[in-house]
Amino acid sequence: MVEPAPRGVPDATVGRLPGYLRALTELTEQGVRSISSEDLAAVVGVRSAQLRKDLSHLGSYGVRGVGYDVAMLSAQIAGELGLADRLSLVVVGMGNLGRALSSYDGFTPRGFEVVALVDEDPQVIGTVVGGRRVVSMADLRRSGLVPAIGVVTTPAHAAQHVVDELVALGVRSILNFAPCRVEVPEEVAVRTVDVATELLILAFHHHHRADAARDAEVDAG
Amino acid sequence: MVEPAPRGVPDATVGRLPGYLRALTELTEQGVRSISSEDLAAVVGVRSAQLRKDLSHLGSYGVRGVGYDVAMLSAQIAGELGLADRLSLVVVGMGNLGRALSSYDGFTPRGFEVVALVDEDPQVIGTVVGGRRVVSMADLRRSGLVPAIGVVTTPAHAAQHVVDELVALGVRSILNFAPCRVEVPEEVAVRTVDVATELLILAFHHHHRADAARDAEVDAG
DNA sequence: TTGTGTGAATCGATTCACAGCC
DNA sequence: GGCTGTGAATCGATTCACACAA
Numbered sequence: 001m002v003e004p005a006p007r008g009v010p011d012a013t014v015g016r017l018p019g020y021l022r023a024l025t026e027l028t029e030q031g032v033r034s035i036s037s038e039d040l041a042a043v044v045g046v047r048s049a050q051l052r053k054d055l056s057h058l059g060s061y062g063v064r065g066v067g068y069d070v071a072m073l074s075a076q077i078a079g080e081l082g083l084a085d086r087l088s089l090v091v092v093g094m095g096n097l098g099r100a101l102s103s104y105d106g107f108t109p110r111g112f113e114v115v116a117l118v119d120e121d122p123q124v125i126g127t128v129v130g131g132r133r134v135v136s137m138a139d140l141r142r143s144g145l146v147p148a149i150g151v152v153t154t155p156a157h158a159a160q161h162v163v164d165e166l167v168a169l170g171v172r173s174i175l176n177f178a179p180c181r182v183e184v185p186e187e188v189a190v191r192t193v194d195v196a197t198e199l200l201i202l203a204f205h206h207h208h209r210a211d212a213a214r215d216a217e218v219d220a221g
Numbered sequence: 222m223v224e225p226a227p228r229g230v231p232d233a234t235v236g237r238l239p240g241y242l243r244a245l246t247e248l249t250e251q252g253v254r255s256i257s258s259e260d261l262a263a264v265v266g267v268r269s270a271q272l273r274k275d276l277s278h279l280g281s282y283g284v285r286g287v288g289y290d291v292a293m294l295s296a297q298i299a300g301e302l303g304l305a306d307r308l309s310l311v312v313v314g315m316g317n318l319g320r321a322l323s324s325y326d327g328f329t330p331r332g333f334e335v336v337a338l339v340d341e342d343p344q345v346i347g348t349v350v351g352g353r354r355v356v357s358m359a360d361l362r363r364s365g366l367v368p369a370i371g372v373v374t375t376p377a378h379a380a381q382h383v384v385d386e387l388v389a390l391g392v393r394s395i396l397n398f399a400p401c402r403v404e405v406p407e408e409v410a411v412r413t414v415d416v417a418t419e420l421l422i423l424a425f426h427h428h429h430r431a432d433a434a435r436d437a438e439v440d441a442g
Numbered sequence: 443t444t445g446t447g448t449g450a451a452t453c454g455a456t457t458c459a460c461a462g463c464c
Numbered sequence: 465g466g467c468t469g470t471g472a473a474t475c476g477a478t479t480c481a482c483a484c485a486a
Contacts, residue, residue: 036444037445037446052446062446065445067445
C-alpha cells in the first residue's frame with residue numbers, strides 16, 4: 001500500500017496547488033514533458049524552494065538531478081485536490097453575478113458542473129439561465145440532489161439564510177460572493193470572495209503609494 | 222504635528238481593515254456609538270487580541286476601560302484606506318462578468334465609481350452597458366482619463382496585454398479576474414480573484430473531509 | 443554534475459498575558 | 465473594575481543551504 005500524502009497539507013500550500021496545476025496544464029499543452037523546480041517556479045511566480053517544500057508535503061516524487069515529470073506531477077496534484085470525480089455546483093441568487101457565473105462555460109472543462117440554479121423570486125423561478133431552468137430552494141430540496149459546492153451570489157442580507165438552507169441540505173462547501181461573513185458548522189468549508197474588499201485593499205495601496213514615493217525621495221537624499 | 226500611522230501596516234492587517242470598516246458601518250446604522258474590542262472582534266469573526274494589535278498599527282486610539290468610539294474608529298480606518306477621495310474604475314472586458322460588474326450598483330455608495338468600460342470587439346464597442354457606452358482602449362487613451370483602478374475581466378490569454386496597456390496609461394492598481402498570473406512593474410499593485418482557484422481549494426477540503434471523518438472515528442476509539 | 447528533498451534558520455503573524463490608564 | 469495597548473511567547477510559513485540520489 002502506498003502512502004501518498006502523509007497528513008496535514010498546510011493551508012498556504014493548498015492555496016498554491018491550483019496555480020501549480022494550471023501551470024502544469026499549460027506546459028502539457030505546450031508539449032513540455034519534464035521541468036525543474038526552478039523553471040516551474042518561474043512560470044507560477046514563486047520561489048523554487050517554496051515550490052519544492054510545497055510538493056514535499058504531497059510526498060511527491062521528482063527525480064534528483066533531473067526535475068519533475070509534468071504528467072506525473074499533474075496527476076499527483078489533481079489527485080490531492082480530489083479532481084478524480086466531477087464536483088457539482090448549485091448557484092443561488094440570479095442577480096447579475098449569479099447569471100454571469102451560471103452562463104460561464106469554463107467550469108465543465110475544469111471538472112465542475114453546475115447542476116442547479118436557485119432563486120427566491122417567483123418572477124425569476126422558471127426562467128432559463130445558461131440553458132438551465134431556475135428553481136426554488138424548496139424545489140431543490142425535493143429533488144434530493146445534494147450538490148458538492150454551493151455558490152452564493154445573493155445580497156448580503158440573504159446570504160446567511162441561504163447558507164443555512166444549503167447546509168441543512170447537506171452541502172459542505174460554500175463559495176460566498178456576498179459581502180459579509182457567514183457562520184457555518186465546523187465541518188463546512190467556506191471561502192468568501194468579496195470584490196469590495198479587494199477594491200479597498202487596492203485603495204490602501206493607492207493611498208500609500210504617495211508615502212512610498214516620498215520615502216524614496218528622502219532615501220535618495 | 223500628529224503622528225497618525227507610524228509606517229508599514231502589515232499586509233495581513235490591511236486585508237482585515239475592510240472587514241472592520243464594514244462591521245463599523247453596520248454598527249453605526251444600528252445606532253451603536255461605542256464598542257469594545259471583544260464585541261467588535263466577535264462581529265467580524267477574529268480574536269480580540271488580533272483586532273487590538275491591528276488597530277495599534279494604525280496608531281488608533283481607543284479608551285482604556287471603555288472601548289472604541291464607533292464613528293471615530295470608522296473615520297480612522299477609512300482614512301487609512303484612503304477613502305477621502307472617490308476612486309475611479311475602468312472595467313476592461315465586456316463578457317458576462319464584466320457586464321455584471323459594470324451594472325453593479327454597489328460601487329457608488331462605497332466610494333468607487335466606474336468611469337469607463339472598455340472592450341476590443343467592434344461589435345461591442347458603442348453598445349451601452351449599465352447606462353454607459355463601451356469604448357475601445359484607444360478611445361480611453363485619447364480621452365486622457367487615467368482611472369485609479371483597472372478591473373480586468375478578459376479571457377486569460379488577453380489579460381497580460383490589457384494590463385500592459387493599462388499600466389502604460391498610468392493605472393497603478395489592477396483587480397484581475399482572469400485566471401492567470403500577470404506581470405507588472407514593481408510600483409503597480411495587482412490582486413487576482415480567481416473563481417476556479419477558489420473552487421479547487423474547496424475541492425481539496427471536500428476530498429479530505431473523508432480523511433478527517435476517518436481520523437475522528439479513530440480518535441473516538 | 444545537477445537539482446531534489448529537507449533540516450535549520452529566519453521571518454512574519456498570531457496569541458498570550460499583563461502593565462497602565464480610565 | 466474593566467479594557468486598551470503592547471512586549472514577550474508562540475506558532476506557522478518562507479527561505480537558506482546542503483546532503484544525497486541519479
